[in-house]
Amino acid sequence: MSLAPLTVLRRFRGHDASLADFLASRVEVQPDAPLILFEGETISAGRFAAEVERAAALLAARGIGAGDRLGVLSTNHPTTLVLLFACARLGAILVPANPDYGVEEAAYVFGNAGIAGLVAAPGTLAVAEAARARLAPQPWLLLNERADGVAVELLADALATTHAAPPPPVTDGADRTCLLVYTSGTTGFPKGVMHGQRGIVLSGEAFVARMHLQPGDRLLCVLPLFHINALFYSACGAIACGGSVAVARRFSASTFWRTVAETGATETNLMAAAAKILMLRPESEFVPGHRLRKAFIAPLTDEMIEAFTHRFGVPHLIEGYGMTEIPGALANPFDGERKRGSVGVISPHPDPAVPRPALRLVDDALDEVPDGTPGELLFRTPTLMQGYWNAPEATAAAFHDGWFRTGDLMLREPDGYLRFIARKKDIIRRRGENISGAELDRVIGAHPAVAEVATIGVPSELGDEEVLAAVVLRPGMHATAAEIADWVRARLAAYKVPRFVAFVPALPQTATQRIEKYRLRGDTALLAAAEDLAPSPQTNRTNAGKETVR
Template structure:
C-alpha cells in the first residue's frame, strides 16, 4: 500500500489500496460484507451504547435475522419491510438481512405523524414493520390500516406488549435450521428511500445493491477513510447520508461504525471523545448549532480529524478548525437520487461555498460520474453561466417506486435532472445557485431563496430564516421573509433589512417580513417552503416594509 502525505504529515493509505485489502466481490451487500468478514472477523464493526459487535458477530446476527425473515415471516425476494425508529443497530442488521434474501428495506422518519407514515408504508406496500418503542403506536395504527397480513415488531424491550425482534429471532433460531435463500443479483433493490416531498407527496427512490456498494466504496475516496477509521453516525438512518456514507463507508474501509441514537448538540463532543470517533458527517444545521453551543460542552480530547458537511459558512469553518480543532471540513453536494457525485477534493484545494468537483470511485475501472449544466431548452450553457444540473452516474437510483410518471419526468435522455441551478467557476468547481423551484422572480430578476435563507440566517439574533415568493401587485412576485429568532432575542424588521443591505443587492431585499415561532422542516431538515406558502395567515401577519418606509 502506498502512503499519501496529509497536511499534518501523517501517512494515509490510498483509497484504492484500502479497498484492495479485500477480496473481489459480486457488488451485492452480502458479498461486500463477506469480503470484510473474511479479512478481519474479530475486528470491531459496530459500537452502540457500550456494546461492541465484531464483524463476525454482525454477520452472524444478519444471518439469523435473514433466516427468521425468510422462514418464519415468509419474506421473500422483492418484498419490502418498513422501519420507523431512531438510530439503532437493528436497522443496520435488517438492511443487510433483507438484502441477503432479495428483499428491500424502507426506512422512514420516526417523527412522522400517522398520516405521513401511513402514506409512505402504504405506497411502499410493506409486509412488515420494525419500530422503536416510541413509534409503536404509529406503527400499530399503520399495520392495522394496511391489513392483518402486515406484521409488527419492536426493536427494543419495553412495556409495550409487542414482540421484539431479538426475541422472535432467538425463538426461531432454536428451531431446526433452514438456510435463507440468497440473492445473486447486484441489480436487486436494496433500499427505497422516500424523498422529503417539498412539492407534494414523497417519492420512493430505489437503490440497487450495486449502487449502494459503489457509493460506500466511493466515500472511502471522498474522505480518505482509513482501515482503523471510527465513523461517528449521528444523522438518521432513514437518510441516504447515514445509510450509504456513514454505514457503508465505515464497512467499506473495514473500520468501525460508532452509532449515536440521535444527534445531540449538548453531548456531541463528549460522545465523540468517549467513542474515539475519527470522522463524522453532518448537515449544515447541525454544524451551525454546534458552532453556537456553549464552549463548556466541548471536549478537547476528541480524535475527529475530518467532517463531511455542507453547505459551510466562514464562521462555521473558523469555529470547527480553530476552536474545535477539526483540520478538514469537506463541502459536498448530493441528493437522495444521486449519492456520491460531487465534493471538494480531500487534498484540496478546498473552495468554501462550492459544491466541489466530480468525485470518482477510487477504482478507475468504475465509470466516472458525468455532469452537464443546461438551459431550459436542454442546451449546454456558456462557461460560467447558470443552468440546471444534469447527472449521469453509476450510483443513480433505479427510479421512483410505483411512479412511472415522476420517474420519466426526472430523466432527460438518460441524464437525471436535479432541479438545481448551478454554475461552474473558472477552476471548474460547481457552485450552487438555487433550486429551480426556489427561485423568486422579482422585477425581472431571479432571486435565490436559498441565498436569502443563508444571509439572513447569519444574523446574530436569527435562528433560521426562509424566503418565499408571494404574488406582486403588478405580476411576478415579491419576497416574503419568515424569521425564527433565537430564544430571548428579536430584531425590528427595519433593523434586519438595514443589516442586510451591505450583503444583498437592493432587488433581493424582502418586501415583507414576518416573525414565526418555528420554521417548518422537511424530514431532511430543509425549510418546508411549501408549508409556508400554504399558511394563509403568514402574509396577513407580515409587515410590509414598502408601506413602513412611507
C-alpha cells in the same frame, strides 16, 4: 502515513457488488474487529454477519422473499442495519421511515410501499400499530427493543426461536432493489427512491476517497438511518474502509461532543443546521481532547469553518452535494483545493475501472450553457437511483436522454468547480427578475442576530411575487425587519431586498434539518404576521416596528 483510498479498498478481496459479498469480503479478513458501537455495546464484524444470517432466516420464515418489502419505524438502532443486509441477502427491500411520522404519513409510506412486515421501536409503536391497522393486508409487527408492559413480539425473541437456515443469497443481488428511501418532502409529498445494492456499495467505497477514510477510522452516525447519508456514507463507508461506525439514536447538540469523545470518533457527517446549532451551544458542553478530525458538512459557511477548525479542533471540513437520487455526486477534494462557497467537483469512485460520473449544465431548452452561466444540473453516475417506486410518470419526468434532472441551478467556474445557485423551484420571480432564495438565505443567515432563515415568494398585487423572509433569531438577540432589510440592501441589489419579514420561533424542518419551504408557502398566517416594509393601498398593513426577542 495514511493509505491511498484504492489501497484501503484493496486490503480486501474483490466482491460482486452485492451487500452480502461486500460484507463477507471484510469479515473474512477481520471477523473480530469492531464494526458497530451503540450505547456502550460493541458489535464485531463477525457477529454482525451472524446476526444478518439469523435475520434473513427469520424474514424468510415470515414470508419475506425476493421483491417483498419490510418496513422499519424507529430511531437509529443497529437492527436497522441488520435488516437492510438481511433483506438484500433475500432480494427483498427495506423501507425505513421517519420515526417522527404521524399516523397519516406512516400509513401513506408503508401503504405506498406495500410492506409485508413492520419492525417498530417502543417509542413509535403507537403510530406503527395505528398505521398498520389502515393497511390491507395488514403486515406482521415486531418490536426491535424490549419495553415494559408491551405485548408485541420482540425481534430478539423471534430470532431466538427461528432455527431454520436462511436460503442461499440471491445470485443476482447486486442489481436488485434493496432499499426504498422516501424523499424528505421539502417540495411536496414524498416519493419512494429505489436503490440497488451495487449503488449502495459503490457509494460507501467512494466515501472512502471523499473523506480519505483509513482502516482505523471510526465514523460517528448522528443522521437518521432512513437517510442515504447515514446508510450509504457512514455505515457502508465504515465497512468499505474496514473501520467502524458509532451509531447515535438521534442528533443531540447538548451531548454531541461528549459522544464524540466517548466513542473515539474520527469522522462525522452533519447537516448545516446541526453544525450551526453546535456553534451556538454553551462552551461548557465542548469536550477537548477528542479524536474527531474530519467532518462532511453541507453547506459550509465561513463562520462554520472558523468554529470547527479553531474552536473545536476539527481540521478537515469537506463540503459536497448529493441527492437521495444521486448520492455522493460532488465534493471538494480531500487532497486538493477546497473552495469556500463551492460544492466542488465530480466525486468519483477510487477505482478507475468504475465508470466516472458525468454532468451537464443546461438551460430551459436543455441546451448546454457556458461556464459562468447558471444552468440546471444534469447528472449520470453508477450510484444513480433505479427510479421512483410505483411512479413511472415521475420517473420519466426526472430524466432526459438518460441524464437525471436534479432541478438544481449550478454555475461552473473556469477551474471546473461548481457553485450551487438555487433549486429551480426556489427561484422568486419579482418584477421580471429572478431572485435566488438560497442566496438570500445565505446573506440573511450571516446577520449576527439570525439563527435560521427561509426566504420564499409570496403573491404580489403587481403580479409576479414579492420576497418574504421568515427569520428565527438567536437566543438573547433581537432585530427589526428594517434592520434585516438594510443588511440585505448593503450586500445585494435593491430588487432582492425582502418586502416582508416575519420573525418566527422555529422553521418547519425535515428530520435531516432541511427547511420545508413548501410548508411556509402554504402557511397563510405567515404573510399576515409579517411586517410589510413597503406598505401599499392594496395591502394596508399597519404592523411596522415588530420584532421578536428569544
